Amino acid sequence: MQIVVDLNRCQSYAQCAFLAPQVFELHGEEALMYTPAVPDDQGERVRRAAAACPVQAILVGERAGARVR
Amino acid sequence: MRPDTLFQRITDYANRADPYPLYAELRENGVTRQTDGGYLVGTYQEIAELLHDPRISSDIGNRTDPDEDILRRPDPPAFIGVDDPEHDRLRRITMRPFGPPHSPGRIDALRADITRITDDLIGSFRDKDRIDVVDDFAYPLPVTVICRLLGVPFEDVPLIRAWTNAIIASFDFAPEKDDRDHQERLRAGMEARIAMAEYLGGLADTRRDRPTDDMLSALVNDAGPDGRLTREELKSTATLLLIAGHETTVNLIANGALTLLRLPQALRLLRDRPELMPNAVEELLRYEPPVHMLPQRTPLTDIEVAGVTIPKGARLILMLASGNRDPLRFKDPDHFDPTREDNQHFGFGSGVHNCFGAPLARVEAQIALSALVPHLAGLRPAEDPPPYRRSALLRGPRHLVIERA
Numbered sequence: 001m002q003i004v005v006d007l008n009r010c011q012s013y014a015q016c017a018f019l020a021p022q023v024f025e026l027h028g029e030e031a032l033m034y035t036p037a038v039p040d041d042q043g044e045r046v047r048r049a050a051a052a053c054p055v056q057a058i059l060v061g062e063r064a065g066a067r068v069r
Numbered sequence: 070m071r072p073d074t075l076f077q078r079i080t081d082y083a084n085r086a087d088p089y090p091l092y093a094e095l096r097e098n099g100v101t102r103q104t105d106g107g108y109l110v111g112t113y114q115e116i117a118e119l120l121h122d123p124r125i126s127s128d129i130g131n132r133t134d135p136d137e138d139i140l141r142r143p144d145p146p147a148f149i150g151v152d153d154p155e156h157d158r159l160r161r162i163t164m165r166p167f168g169p170p171h172s173p174g175r176i177d178a179l180r181a182d183i184t185r186i187t188d189d190l191i192g193s194f195r196d197k198d199r200i201d202v203v204d205d206f207a208y209p210l211p212v213t214v215i216c217r218l219l220g221v222p223f224e225d226v227p228l229i230r231a232w233t234n235a236i237i238a239s240f241d242f243a244p245e246k247d248d249r250d251h252q253e254r255l256r257a258g259m260e261a262r263i264a265m266a267e268y269l270g271g272l273a274d275t276r277r278d279r280p281t282d283d284m285l286s287a288l289v290n291d292a293g294p295d296g297r298l299t300r301e302e303l304k305s306t307a308t309l310l311l312i313a314g315h316e317t318t319v320n321l322i323a324n325g326a327l328t329l330l331r332l333p334q335a336l337r338l339l340r341d342r343p344e345l346m347p348n349a350v351e352e353l354l355r356y357e358p359p360v361h362m363l364p365q366r367t368p369l370t371d372i373e374v375a376g377v378t379i380p381k382g383a384r385l386i387l388m389l390a391s392g393n394r395d396p397l398r399f400k401d402p403d404h405f406d407p408t409r410e411d412n413q414h415f416g417f418g419s420g421v422h423n424c425f426g427a428p429l430a431r432v433e434a435q436i437a438l439s440a441l442v443p444h445l446a447g448l449r450p451a452e453d454p455p456p457y458r459r460s461a462l463l464r465g466p467r468h469l470v471i472e473r474a
Contacts, residue, residue, distance in 0.1 A: 013423060013427075014168065014169050015427065015428055015431070017168070017169040017170075017173055018168050018169065018173070018176045018177070018428035019176070019177065019428055019431070019432070020177075021169065021173040021174045021177050025169070025170075025173065026169040026170040026173070027170065028170060029161070029170065044344075045177070047344070047347060048347040048431075048435065051347035051348050051350075051351055052347065052351065052427075052428070052431055054413060054417070054419065054423065055413065056411060056412075056413060
């Protein structure tokens with residue numbers, strides 16, 4: 001699984017950092033860091049994080065370059 | 070206030086089971102001034118803009134005509150009723166033991182606990198003939214979780230429940246200010262608020278220098294860059310976390326169970342595709358949100374909303390549950406669709422005051438409803454609509470008894 005976060009949309013609600021803390025990480029209050037290639041055991045958490053994003057900024061795809069879901 | 074204003078009808082208990090036609094009327098009417106001087110906003114775009122507008126205050130002290138009973142509260146307001154930068158400071162200090170960046174794994178680490186509590190509850194009613202989804206499931210789960218997270222002893226839950234009910238009842242909107250029952254509810258709510266804050270302050274005192282692994286201990290002992298909350302701030306913050314940390318989730322879970330009982334197709338879909346549950350919970354937050362309105366905002370200056378000037382200091386009521394059903398924003402808004410995309414609902418509000426506990430509520434609702442789904446097939450509510458709780462603001466069933474269809 002590959003993810004892309006649209007950082008123009010991201011408003012640092014941090015729901016992803018709560019729900020998938022091993023993939024999404026806040027640096028300071030607002031800067032989001034994330035792992036684009038999601039480890040297999042984190043896929044479910046990442047899907048929950050993507051569903052929860054209040055500005056729908058997380059795009060989930062099965063592989064890099066694939067059409068996002 | 071004449072008894073037939075729209076807000077009066079929305080808050081009328083007779084309309085609690087289905088306020089949605091009134092919300093459609095509100096959106097149709099545009100921004101409407103009520104005869105008591107308050108302004109109702111029910112359209113998505115306008116609510117979204119107001120929630121992000123720094124000229125809108127959450128501090129009731131900025132109202133021209135604030136409810137005196139709220140100003141008489143003995144404790145300082147928690148961050149829900151405070152503006153930036155003070156709101157930001159209080160919220161940041163409180164976030165430190167709850168979430169990122171300082172405690173990023175806290176909620177994720179609760180998942181196992183929440184799953185176990187859920188399974189225990191389901192196990193305990195599996196053999197019962199008569200199940201009340203509220204009393205047997207939707208209430209005990211979140212109250213157990215928030216007590217554990219804050220560090221409140223579980224044996225004190227009956228106290229917490231009595232205080233919380235009194236406080237919530239005092240949020241009611243009365244047709245007449247001198248309504249005797251209303252005055253009595255306000256008095257009881259104030260007493261409960263004082264008692265709960267004292268109780269939580271005392272509990273935090275016992276954790277000072279003897280920390281256990283919970284938020285009260287962290288809040289009273291750990292200081293980050295912003296320092297610690299004062300004792301008075303801690304009391305009102307802990308009261309807010311304890312009440313908001315379960316009350317709304319009870320309604321979310323109960324509303325969710327009722328929605329799935331009413332819509333067998335959605336229930337089947339979630340049974341066949343359990344991976345849809347995170348989306349289904351977002352849709353539930355749009356379709357049947359636990360918090361129907363934000364009644365405590367006020368403009369700091371005259372502002373224009375959809376062609377209507379709302380004067381500085383007026384009472385501004387944002388009808389979140391109406392914005393969630395706005396056909397200009399959501400396709401087929403009265404349809405519950407667990408596969409809905411582009412679902413930027415107001416279930417947790419939006420902007421700087423967006424729900425502090427949202428990630429916890431999401432995890433609890435996802436786990437609770439996922440566990441419930443396999444057991445709901447062939448069941449129906451004994452009464453539909455079920456009896457609702459009084460509050461028009463925090464809306465949900467008082468009981469939800471289910472039986473074999």
